[in-house]
Each structure stands twice: as structure tokens, then as C-alpha cells.
Amino acid sequence: MAKTQDFTAMMKDMMGAFPMDTKAMEDAFKSSAALNEKLAAVAIGAAEQSAEISTKWTKDTLSKMGAMSKVQAEPADYAKAATDFASASAEVAAENMAAFAEVAKKAQTDTVELLMAAGKDMSEEATAAVKKATEEVTTAAKKAATK
Template sequence: MANSQDFTATLKEMMGAFPMDTAAFEDAWKTSAGYSEKATSIALDAAGKTTDISMGWTMETLGRMGELAKAKPAPTDYAQAMADFASAQMTSVSDHMTALTDVARSMQAETLELMMSAGKEVADDATANATTAAKATETATNKSASAARSTTRKTTAAAKKTTEAAASAAEAPKTDAN
């Protein structure tokens, strides 16, 4: 029977080969959770306000319908009651739709403000990361240039010694073997 391989050790080894800054992940998580909380608060506040507006509108309509349903002494009174009901409903529709629009506008402004602050934070983080990377690059470049200067000095010194040794050898008295 085939046994399945346990990849736990392999995965730990692989993840250990890639050093990670978990603080950055934690900060990103906290930031994301904070924005999510704010966005949810905006949505729930808007939902509560629109529910209150709708419930008020419903209660007004039901109250008017109660007046409409009452017995009237003359047939013309029913026509007048219907006209009054329709007029009141048109006014109510206008008022409540305006109130709902105000809630939507307010929610839109709060959401836009939240997104703008998130964008600003991302831009600030990107700037900080770019600055850190630039400093690291500058440090590495300086180290590389220093190593290159050192190597050049050593090479120049070695070449000078070789040249001097060759010159000394050339100046040495020659003996005739003849």
C-alpha cells in the first residue's frame, strides 16, 4: 500500500531558505483590518440610516392609509380623501428620496475620504521603501567602489614591483661566457 509523503519538513526547509520580514506582513494585516473596520462602519451606519428613513416613510404611509380607510358621510368625501392621500404621498416621496440621497452622498464622501487616506498611506510606504532601497544601493555601491580602489592599488603596487625587478635585472652586469 502506498504511503503519502510528509512534506512538512520540506516546506519548512524551503520557507527557511527565503528570509521574510513577518513584521511587514503583520503591519499590512493590521492596516487592512483597520480599513476594513472603517469601511464596514460606514456601510452599517448608512444601512441604519436608510432603514430608519424607510421605516418612517412606511409608518407615515400606514397612518395616511388609516385616514383613507375611515368611513365618510358623502361619496365626494372619498374622492377628497384620495386626493389628499395622493398629494401627501407625493410630498412624502420627495422628502424621503431627498433624505436617502443625503445618506448616499454622505456615505460616498466618507468612503472617498477613507480611500484617499489609504492611497496616501500606500504612497508614503512606497516612498519610504524607495528611500531605504536607495540607501542600501548607495552603501553597496560605496563598498564595491572601495573594493575596486583597493584592488587597483594592490595591482598597481604589484606591477610597480615587477617593473622595478625587471629594471634591476636588466641593469645587472653581464658576464661574458665566451
Template sequence: MNDQTQNFDAMIRNAMDAFPVKGEAFETGFKRGADLNEKLTTIAVDAAGRSTELSAEWTRDTLSRVAEMSKAKSEPAAYAQSFADLTTKQMEGTVERMTAFAEIVKAAQMATVEALMDAGKAQSETAAKTATNTARKTAAAAK
């Protein structure tokens, strides 16, 4: 019964040996992928950090304004005015913060597109070199 058990390890090795592959190509591809991943991660972490700082600043401003609004007033109308001031400042702050968030997103998007374009360009150059070399070798072999 042991004689009938297939050796999958040997089968895989034989299959891999039947298709010789340059390890250098895999190594180069892995390095390029790792470089691209590093660039994209840096972009994402930077955007997240800037966004977090902006959110924290917004929270501090809001809490400061709420503290100011909650102070005891001598006139009842002063409470209404204080609330109106808070609302106005919050609306202005919201517009400013949303614009700042949009700038963070825009910068991250531009950096991402640039990184992807660079990676695509490098890949295209490699493909062109490989095609040229293959054509040259095929022409030489045909002669």
C-alpha cells in the same frame, strides 16, 4: 516507491526560505487592511441603519395616511377628497424621502472616498520611505 514520492512540504519551505521576507511588512499591511475594512464597514452599517430608519418612518407615515383615508365618510365626495389628499401627501413624502436617501448615499460616498484617500496616502508614504531607504542602502553599498 517511497523514495520517489516528493515532499511538497519541504519543497514549499525551501522555496519560501529562498525568498526572505520581512514579516513586519506583512503584519503592517494586514493591520492597514483591517483598519480600512473597519472604516468601510462602519460607513456601510451607518448608511444601512439610517436608510432603514428612513424606510420605517416612511412606512409608518404611509400606513397612518391609509388608515386616515379608510375611515368612514358621510359624503361620497369625501372619499374622493381623502384619496386625493393621500396621493398628494404620498407624492410630497416620496420627494422628501428620496432626497433624504440621496443625502445618506452622498454622505456614505464622501466618507468612503475619504477613507480610501487616507489609506492611499499612508501607502504612498510607506512606499516613499521604502524607496528612500533602498536608495540609501544601494548608494552605501556602491561606495
């Protein structure tokens, strides 16, 4: 009767011939975590600035509404107060929308810069890892050929 081969031993020998560098995986994880931290800081900073703009806008609007809601001497004065409120609100809206646009532009610029730097770093790390792996495989192949 034919004896079956021990595939466990064969796999163990094969995996031992091609060692794996877990440090590269750890470094990749650390790089990814650092990038995520920086991206989160950009997002949180943009959210904080947006909240400040929104709060200021609300306070300005409420203070102008107070002036509009005062008792007027003539009926035409109510129309003038409403018109003044509307024009002031339109002006403030334009200013605040521009401020929101600046926050978004800065967040976008910072994100692109982070991603480009991360891409460059990953490219350099990948090149180094491939070079090291190639050297290890070549060494392992030479050892296997001499056996």
C-alpha cells in the same frame, strides 16, 4: 561522471543574501484591516440611517391610510380622501428620497476621504519600504562584491 550542483544550498545562500522584512507585510495587513473596518462602519451607518428613513416613511404612510379608510358621508368624500392621500404621499416621497440622497452623499464622501487617506498612507509606506529595500540590496551587493 559530472557531479550535479547543489541548488538547494545555492538558493539558501541567495535568499539569505536578500533578507525579507515580514514586518512590512504585517503592517500592510494591519493597515488593510483597519481600512476595511472604517469602510464597514460607513456602510453600516448608511444602512442604519436608510432603515430609519424607511421605517418612518412606512409609519407615516400607514397612518395616512387609516384616515383614508374611514367611512365617509358622501361618495365624493372618498375621492377627496384618496386625492389627499395621494398628494400627501407624493410630498412625503419627495422628502424621503431627498433624505436617502443625503445618506448616500455622506457615505460616498466618507468613503472617498477614507480611500484618499489610505492611499496617502500606503504611498508613504511604500516609499519607506522601497528605500529600506534599496539600502539592504545595496549593502548585500557590496558584501557580495567584497567576497
